[in-house]
């Protein structure tokens with residue numbers, strides 16, 4: 001089983017990102033390859049990075065870092081719900097990334113991008129150099145939701161189209177493939 005973690009990266013009151021996370025969670029749970037967990041950075045609630053040593057040393061002094069390290073360590077692959085703020089990704093996500101190093105290594109990342117005209121593309125493109133610096137493998141395959149509000153019903157609930165579902169399956173198939181290809185590297189001692 002590929003242990004897939006879906007990361008919610010926006011934390012503001014009234015945010016829409018959990019809708020997309022729980023949708024992709026449902027799609028992934030329908031596939032035999034994955035065990036699935038949603039990780040909400042609002043609940044993880046990390047302070048601004050406060051470890052004295054470089055994360056590559058794994059000499060963490062804070063309990064919140066040790067818990068975050070365990071959470072990311074046990075993942076084989078990720079889907080990032082890519083909120084776009086000011087043509088970039090969220091500061092909360094960058095902070096959560098910076099806490100760790102080895103834990104992210106050799107793991108593929110798929111994306112669900114959403115927003116206005118660009119559908120989260122700019123956020124995703126800015127994540128890529130950061131993720132590759134940690135030896136992660138960001139995938140080309142993604143779900144994009146430009147003008148996402150068009151797909152919310154009167155109650156504000158996300159109503160995916162068949163095309164969204166198809167994009168999700170393509171992205172998850174690529175994640176499965178890459179998680180398998182990278183497995184020997186993840187099993188090699190750092």
Ligand SMILES: Cc1cc2nc3c(=O)[nH]c(=O)nc-3n(C[C@H](O)[C@H](O)[C@H](O)COP(=O)(O)O)c2cc1C
Pocket residue numbers: 010011012014015016017018083084085086087088114115116117118119120
């Ligand atoms: C601080 C801020 C900056 C934003 N910048 C962008 C942006 O650059 N591109 C975009 O498509 N939408 C942008 N938006 C609109 C967001 O796509 C929209 O508010 C979305 O609901 C944010 O995700 P969230 O609800 O999970 O926080 C911005 C929203 C906020 C609050």
